[in-house]
Amino acid sequence: MSVLPFRVEPAATPGEALLEYELPSDGRVRLTARAGERRTGGYRIAVTGITRRGTVLTVACEIHEPAGTALVTQVLTSPAQTVSVAEALVRGVRHAVLVDGSGAELARINA
DSSP states (O other), X not given: OEEEOOXXXXXXXXXXXXXXXXXXXXXXEEEEEEOOOBSSSOXXXXXXXXXXXXXXEEEEEEEEOOOTTOOOOOSOBOOEEEEEEEHHHHTTOOEEXXXXXXXXXXXXXXX
């Protein structure tokens, strides 16, 4: 297993899927992790690491919820974060998996 360096992109790619793999652009592959639709503001998702084992890329994330006493907006939100990895590091990857902090699988896609 190898740990891959990644770069947080300035804006998340819009979409519905919990994990999205974008084909190489400018020598980088973009991965967007999403927490799904939430009924209030105050949620966020953060990619904490990316590893590769053979043809499987694992994207680890943490989903942060607002504190129980926090004042939040009453609006539908879809927290997301887009990161990128050098294309050369992910050549040959066939599957990408999104896992949470406990290691539970949230999504699996074919890359």
